[in-house]
Amino acid sequence: MSLFKRLLKTTKQSASKKKVDHGKYYPEEKLPIDEKFTYNFNKNGGKFLYCENLEELLEVFDNILLENDWYEKEVFCINEQLTSRFDGFNLTFTKKNNATFxxxxxxxxxxxxxxxxxxxxxxxxxxxxxxxxxxxxxxxxSQLVDTISEGLRIIKNQCKGKIPSNITTIKDFESEKEKDFMSYGSSTKNLYLLLLEDL
Known part of the structure; x- marks a missing residue:
């Protein structure tokens, strides 16, 4: 069952059920990883766009370009597969970091x-x-993991001989949000996530 269908199903079920009072020692209900990520990502201010197939992904990408007027702009992208996948959108792919996105x-x-x-x-x-x-x-x-340590373990297993340097996380997506000392030094990004169903 796809992520989107599961999310819709759980919201319908939770709306139909009455809230049951549990004692304070009753274990908390654990959310599935996909729901937990979606909740936390949206809470951080990210824009989450779920796609069931590649056609839908290209359509959503086109809508992002339209919404932000990013046609005929420079795009910083070092991944050759992505440049070929999104080649038909009249974008200039560059390895310079002063690009539009x-x-x-x-x-x-x-x-x-x-x-x-x-x-x-x-x-x-x-x-x-x-x-x-x-x-x-x-x-x-399939790239959803519960914790950062799981993500680091996957990187270590995939790159057996040479672990990549410069490992970091982006987790601050709202410029208006008040910063605390934990987010000091992090840079705010306007982030769109195109999530493709592959399970």
Whole structure:
């Protein structure tokens, strides 16, 4: 069952059920990883766009370009597969970080805090503040993990000999949000997540 259908099903079920009072020692109900990520990602201010197939993904990407007037603009993208996939949108792909937006894949989607795990595989040796303020991330539902340590374990297993450097997370997507000391040094991004169903 797709992520979108499960989300709709659980919201309908929770609306129809009456709230049951449990004692204070009753274990908390654990949300599935996909629901937890969606909740935390939206709470952080990210724009979550779910796609069931590639046709829908291209349509959603086209809508993002229309909404932001990003046609005929420069796009910072180092992934050759992404440049060929989104080639028909009249964009200029560059490896300069002063582009209009950053188009990339990611290592993992971390459910616990709704963040996106990136490494030098996606952004070379650039720091987050050096990337464009607008970011479009392409990911699949199989990249959902519960914690950052799970994401790091996947990176370690995939890159057996050479672990990528510059591993970081993007988790701050609202510029208006008041900062606390935990978010000091993080740079705010206007982030769109294109999530493709692949399970």
């Amino acid at each position: 950053f188009l990339s894949t990611c290592e993992s989607l971390v459910a616990t805090n709704g963040s996106i795990l990136l490494s030098s595989n996606q952004m070379k040796e650039k720091k987050l503040h050096e990337l464009p303020d607008n970011v479009v991330i392409f990911a699949t539902t």
